[in-house]
Amino acid sequence: MTSVEATKQRGARFGVALLFLGPAVLVLLALVVWPAIRTVYDSFYDSAGRNFVGFQNYVDMFRFERMRIAIRNSFIWVIVFPVLVTTTGLVLAVLSERVRWRTAFRLILFMPAAIAILSSGIIWRIMYETDPSRGAINALLNVPAAIINPPGNLQGTAPSTDDVILGDGGLSTTVEIGADGGVVRLGLLRIRAEDLPESTIQAADPVAAGAGTLSGVVWRDIRSGDNQRGVVEEGELGVPAVTVQVVDSAGTIVGSAGSGDDGAFSIDGLDPGTYSAVVPPAEFQGSWGGISWLGPTLITIAAIVAGIWIWGGFALLVIASGLAALPRELQEAARVDGATEFQVFRRITLPLLTPVLGVVFVALTINALKMFDLIVGIAPGSVQDEANVIALEMWRTAFTGLGNRGLGSAIAVFLFVLILPVMLLNIRRFKLDEDRR
Amino acid sequence: MRMRRWRWLTLISLLALVAAACSPSGSGDTTTPVGTTQPQTTEPPGTDAPGTTAPTGEAVEVVWVRGADHPEGQAFIAVLEGFTAATGIEVNYTGLGDDLPTILGTRVENDDPPDVAVLPQPGLLRDLVSRDALMPVSQAVLDGLGANFAQVWTDLATVDGSTYGVYFKAGNKSLVFYDVAAVESSGITLPETWDEWVSVSQELVDGGFTPISVAGADGWTLSDWFENVYVRTAGPELYAQLTNHEIPWTDPSVKTALETMGELIGNPDFVNQGTAGALQVGFVDAIVRVFGSNEAVMIEGPGDIAGIANTEVGAVVGTDLDMFAFPSIDGSPGAVLGGGDVAVALTDNPGAMALLEYLTTPEAVESWAAAGGFTSPNQNLDLSAYPDELSAAVAEGLVNAEVFVFDLSDLVPAALGGTAGAGIWGQLQNWLENPGDVDAILTELEAEAAAAFGG
Numbered sequence: 095m096t097s098v099e100a101t102k103q104r105g106a107r108f109g110v111a112l113l114f115l116g117p118a119v120l121v122l123l124a125l126v127v128w129p130a131i132r133t134v135y136d137s138f139y140d141s142a143g144r145n146f147v148g149f150q151n152y153v154d155m156f157r158f159e160r161m162r163i164a165i166r167n168s169f170i171w172v173i174v175f176p177v178l179v180t181t182t183g184l185v186l187a188v189l190s191e192r193v194r195w196r197t198a199f200r201l202i203l204f205m206p207a208a209i210a211i212l213s214s215g216i217i218w219r220i221m222y223e224t225d226p227s228r229g230a231i232n233a234l235l236n237v238p239a240a241i242i243n244p245p246g247n248l249q250g251t252a253p254s255t256d257d258v259i260l261g262d263g264g265l266s267t268t269v270e271i272g273a274d275g276g277v278v279r280l281g282l283l284r285i286r287a288e289d290l291p292e293s294t295i296q297a298a299d300p301v302a303a304g305a306g307t308l309s310g311v312v313w314r315d316i317r318s319g320d321n322q323r324g325v326v327e328e329g330e331l332g333v334p335a336v337t338v339q340v341v342d343s344a345g346t347i348v349g350s351a352g353s354g355d356d357g358a359f360s361i362d363g364l365d366p367g368t369y370s371a372v373v374p375p376a377e378f379q380g381s382w383g384g385i386s387w388l389g390p391t392l393i394t395i396a397a398i399v400a401g402i403w404i405w406g407g408f409a410l411l412v413i414a415s416g417l418a419a420l421p422r423e424l425q426e427a428a429r430v431d432g433a434t435e436f437q438v439f440r441r442i443t444l445p446l447l448t449p450v451l452g453v454v455f456v457a458l459t460i461n462a463l464k465m466f467d468l469i470v471g472i473a474p475g476s477v478q479d480e481a482n483v484i485a486l487e488m489w490r491t492a493f494t495g496l497g498n499r500g501l502g503s504a505i506a507v508f509l510f511v512l513i514l515p516v517m518l519l520n521i522r523r524f525k526l527d528e529d530r531r
Numbered sequence: 532m533r534m535r536r537w538r539w540l541t542l543i544s545l546l547a548l549v550a551a552a553c554s555p556s557g558s559g560d561t562t563t564p565v566g567t568t569q570p571q572t573t574e575p576p577g578t579d580a581p582g583t584t585a586p587t588g589e590a591v592e593v594v595w596v597r598g599a600d601h602p603e604g605q606a607f608i609a610v611l612e613g614f615t616a617a618t619g620i621e622v623n624y625t626g627l628g629d630d631l632p633t634i635l636g637t638r639v640e641n642d643d644p645p646d647v648a649v650l651p652q653p654g655l656l657r658d659l660v661s662r663d664a665l666m667p668v669s670q671a672v673l674d675g676l677g678a679n680f681a682q683v684w685t686d687l688a689t690v691d692g693s694t695y696g697v698y699f700k701a702g703n704k705s706l707v708f709y710d711v712a713a714v715e716s717s718g719i720t721l722p723e724t725w726d727e728w729v730s731v732s733q734e735l736v737d738g739g740f741t742p743i744s745v746a747g748a749d750g751w752t753l754s755d756w757f758e759n760v761y762v763r764t765a766g767p768e769l770y771a772q773l774t775n776h777e778i779p780w781t782d783p784s785v786k787t788a789l790e791t792m793g794e795l796i797g798n799p800d801f802v803n804q805g806t807a808g809a810l811q812v813g814f815v816d817a818i819v820r821v822f823g824s825n826e827a828v829m830i831e832g833p834g835d836i837a838g839i840a841n842t843e844v845g846a847v848v849g850t851d852l853d854m855f856a857f858p859s860i861d862g863s864p865g866a867v868l869g870g871g872d873v874a875v876a877l878t879d880n881p882g883a884m885a886l887l888e889y890l891t892t893p894e895a896v897e898s899w900a901a902a903g904g905f906t907s908p909n910q911n912l913d914l915s916a917y918p919d920e921l922s923a924a925v926a927e928g929l930v931n932a933e934v935f936v937f938d939l940s941d942l943v944p945a946a947l948g949g950t951a952g953a954g955i956w957g958q959l960q961n962w963l964e965n966p967g968d969v970d971a972i973l974t975e976l977e978a979e980a981a982a983a984f985g986g
Contacts, residue, residue: 142662143640160953224808254737286739287716316737318718388811390964474748476810476960478952493633494950 130510137503151504160490161505164482167394168512171401171465171483176458179402180451183409187417188439190410200414204407211404215471218400222387222472232384245381248336248373254281254315255324264375269340271364275307278371281315281324282333290314291355294334298356299326306364308349310371312336313357332357336377341370388473390480397472397481404468405461409454416450417443449527456520463513484509590621591882594635595649595872598626606899607649613898614889620882639664644877647886650696651872652941653687654949659875660690666876667693669884675891679909683935688873696873699890700899701908703929704755704833704868704938705857708840710821711850713740713828725763725860729794732801735828742801744827746817747809747963750956754940754948756796756831757959758868761788762936763860774942776984780977789962789969791860797966803827807964815839822846831857833870834925838904848921856928867932870941871908900926947983954979 140147155161186203190196206214223229226236253260258267258280269278277300297313317329332355340349340361348369349361387396420443428438466485473481478490488509492502593611597604604626611622625645627634632655638644639662650656659665668676673694676685680698688696714721717738722728732742746752762770765784772778773785799805803826804812812820818836820826823844830836837854840846859865874890876883889895893912899905900916906926917923929935940948940955947954958976962968 142636224811225804250739283737284739289739316734386807386811389807474811474813475750475951475956476748479957482952490950493630494945 133503133506135503136499137507139500141498141500143499147500151501152508154501155504155508160479160482161484161487163479164484164487167482168463168465168484170394171398171462172459175398175401175462175465176455178398179405179409179458180413180455182402182406183413183454184447184451186406186410187413188443190414191417200407200410203410206404207407209404211467212471214400214404215397215468218396218403219388219472219474222396224384224386224388226382226384229384229387231387235385236382239382243379243382244376246375246377246379248282248285248333248377249380251282251285251378254283255279260378262375263372264378265373266341266370269308269310269369269371271306271308271366271369272302273305273366275302275304275309276364277302278308278310279324279326280310280312280336280338280371280373282312283314283316285314285333287314287331290331291334293355294331295355296328297326297330297332298358300358300360303360305366306362308340308361308364308369308371310338310353310359310361311357312338312353312359312373336373339372339374340364341372343368388477390477393473393477393481397468400472401462401465401468405458409458412454413447413450416447420446449523452523453520456516456523459516460513460520463509463516484512589880589882590623591647591880591886592623592625592645593647593649593886594625594627594631594645596626596628596631596651598628599624601626602902603904606902606905609898609902610890610895611886613895614886617889618882618885620885622882622886635659639877646878646880646883647874647876649700649872649874652945652949653871653873653937654941654943654945656688656696656873656875657690659877660693660695664877665695666879666884667695668697668876668887672697672884672888672891675888679891679893679911681908681910681930681935683937684871684908687871687937688875696875697887697890698871698873698908699896700872701906701929702833702835702870703906703925704870705759705866705928705932706834706836706854706925707829707831707857708818708821708836708852708854709829710825710827711853713825717828721855722858723855724858724862725791725794728858732795732798736800741803741827742829743796744803744812744817744821744830745796745806745809745963746812746814746830746832747806747960748811748813748816750951750960751940752814752817752832753959753963754955755833755868755938756792757788757955758936758939759831759857759866760792760860761785761939762866762868762934763857763863764788764791766863767866767934767936770936770939774939776943776980780980781973785973786969789973793966793969796963806966810960810964815843819843822852834906834922835904837921848919854921854924864933865928866934866936867929868936868938869908869929870938943980944983947980954983 136143137151138146138148186200190199190203193199209217220228221230222232224232226232248265253265258265265280267278267280269276279300297311300309300311303309311326312333313326314331314333315323315326317327321327332353334353334355334357336353336357336359338351338353338359338361339347342348349364351359351361353359386392424442424446425438428442433441464485465483466489469478469481469483469486478486482490484505488502488505491498491505595604595607597607599605599608604624608624611624614620615622631648631651635644635648635655639659644664650659656665668688673685676694676697684698685694687698688694709721717735717740719731719734720727722731735742745756758770761773761784764787765773769778769782769784773780773782778784796802796809797806799807802809803817803820809817814832817830818832818839821828821830822840823846837846837848837852840852841848846852856865857868874887876887891909893907893909896905896907896909896912897916900907900912900922901918903918903922906922906929908929910930912926914923914927917926942948943955948956950956952960955976958972958979961975962972
């Protein structure tokens with residue numbers, strides 16, 4: 095069909111076209127064009143939309159620390175997020191070409207894109223919880239941590255008297271073995287009665303048991319009401335199954351014993367002299383606390399990782415469909431000429447894929463700029479300032495409390511201006527694509 | 532074949548582009564109705580008392596936060612039905628949700644306000660007065676307020692000498708809820724003074740318990756803590772001055788309060804997950820950690836905690852959960868920090884003022900009190916109207932308080948006292964992360980306060 099004929103036909107059908115396009119144009123005008131104009135208009139007015147303030151909102155915008163952090167974070171998002179997601183998508187697309195069940199594989203990877211972004215944010219917020227008993231990610235990291243340093247039975251406890259010291263060498267105190275033996279009392283605090291074994295009974299106060307013997311007790315040195323520290327009182331429970339070592343001044347272990355249900359232990363065969371009674375540090379090894387993913391320092395990184403999970407499948411699908419459309423002859427020819435797989439990828443596949451990668455990259459850049467719902471879902475209230483991005487700051491300014499509509503509109507316009515060049519680039523690319531055809 | 536694939540690709544990216552292009556410009560203006568071009572004339576507030584005119588039978592439109600399907604919304608509708616039964620005036624109710632301030636602001640601007648609004652924040656009342664949107668209450672309403680309420684409630688609804696609303700629903704935020712089983716098994720005695728509270732907390736730590744659950748992720752819980760301490764260490768006069776920014780946040784009294792507060796929730800041993808860890812614990816989560824997973828023994832907060840603990844983990848008042856009043860500090864008189872919902876009239880519809888007058892009577896809210904989860908500041912509402920001893924005790928503490936102060940963060944501009952992660956909430960969160968750094972935090976807070984009050 096020549097272009098002259100086409101123009102004629104178009105002219106003849108203009109009325110019909112208008113009839114069909116009319117409603118769509120009206121909707122577009124009412125829901126896109128008018129709000130856009132109104133937003134620009136509002137951005138020159140004060141918070142209630144009454145008084146004209148000129149460019150004041152645009153100046154005010156940059157005075158707030160919150161907005162500056164939002165701009166910085168949006169910048170990080172734009173730089174890091176499209177690159178990571180496109181790379182992830184490319185790697186997954188190329189690798190999944192070789193997988194037998196690639197449709198199922200790609201479907202699963204695409205599934206996060208079907209979840210509302212706010213929900214994804216909340217899912218990740220739960221997975222990122224610091225406490226390894228709550229957050230999946232720290233729970234996973236806790237597995238090796240617990241193997242390397244298994245938490246001890248006495249973790250979190252503290253000695254009840256000043257002469258018993260808890261340090262890197264474990265719990266220790268000085269004991270004297272005299273002519274009729276010696277006595278040691280190791281009182282512990284910060285341990286719940288319920289956490290002791292069922293068999294635990296009233297602690298037994300040690301008495302000297304004769305030459306060469308150290309008699310001691312490990313016990314929970316607390317009871318309700320009148321309570322004396324360092325004294326084994328009625329109502330205080332023994333702490334069973336604690337290993338106590340006797341170490342001489344040279345650091346050699348000369349004896350060891352475990353405490354019974356009443357917390358009592360005794361160690362024989364000691365020459366008179368001065369020793370240390372030691373509970374080894376392994377008993378006090380704390381459990382790993384977990385990484386504070388959602389704390390102020392890591393929150394943006396944590397959110398970007400969640401973003402890769404959400405958008406990686408989208409990038410994979412688009413790039414994979416681009417891969418499928420590539421002419422195979424060139425790759426085959428290169429292989430026949432003896433190119434390695436990596437060379438084929440690097441010199442043939444990648445250059446041919448560039449337009450597709452560009453499309454994905456631009457779409458992701460726009461997504462990064464208007465990032466909003468993911469942050470709302472993932473960031474606890476206390477780190478919303480540190481996780482802030484421009485679109486979120488716009489919403490917080492315009493719609494929390496009574497809202498500052500003028501300033502919020504100004505931020506919206508600012509965001510639009512940032513997105514504009516990316517959009518124009520994309521439109522130009524479409525035109526080029528069409529011309530090429 | 533090849534062409535078709537490319538066409539699909541183009542379509543996908545076009546869709547992405549359209550989606551991207553629509554949102555930034557569109558989302559900034561979602562609540563403004565299309566074509567808002569009427570001149571913004573606001574009727575001057577009526578000087579005569581509209582409530583004294585006979586009801587015309589014109590239906591009254593009432594808005595509040597809760598939806599009609601929410602239990603609280605239903606309880607409020609029951610109150611409105613009582614009004615219709617008593618006066619014959621029809622009422623239409625709409626629950627606007629958390630967007631109430633925004634929707635109300637837009638409707639006022641478009642000269643289409645509802646007749647009566649129940650405002651969840653007093654800051655809104657001031658803002659609406661500054662927009663000339665509220666009707667001063669009639670003499671009959673003033674009489675009702677005088678007969679049934681402490682003076683403080685009238686003062687709270689008064690701006691520049693004119694009273695604009697009725698606080699008929701209140702919250703007592705000076706309560707400490709505790710896990711009964713943990714308190715019994717640890718053998719502590721409930722504290723009546725701050726020093727006892729600190730020593731009891733140490734006792735709990737020694738016994739292997741974590742005393743306090745703090746919902747640091749929600750900044751308002753920290754401002755409630757601060758306000759409770761400040762009104763006790765500085766007294767109600769300084770509290771009022773700080774509220775109005777007549778003294779700066781760098782005032783020594785503020786530092787004293789923060790340091791006092793630090794003795795308890797600035798001590799990482801006393802706070803579940805440690806002070807910095809508590810920053811990621813939300814309000815409901817913090818409650819569940821006391822009454823569900825038993826990670827901590829006590830939680831400070833509003834009366835809602837009992838209801839939430841019951842809904843979330845089935846904690847039963849009396850057997851699983853009980854409360855004590857926020858302890859006094861250095862002999863300070865019994866003080867209650869509170870919040871409230873205020874009903875205001877936005878039109879001269881006579882039914883609107885009649886409804887406000889009705890809400891000053893104890894009979895109006897009896898049904899709501901009986902339904903539970905509700906506290907009335909009305910002194911003449913019999914405490915037997917409440918469904919259980921705990922809610923009666925909460926209400927008694929509120930109406931009999933020697934000192935009653937309103938939640939400071941609700942009274943200051945929203946930029947300072949009502950924005951997540953910013954202002955008082957944000958700076959107290961910074962403090963919780965690093966409780967030693969009082970001076971730097973107060974300097975920053977003062978800068979934010981100056982900006983909020985100045986602009």
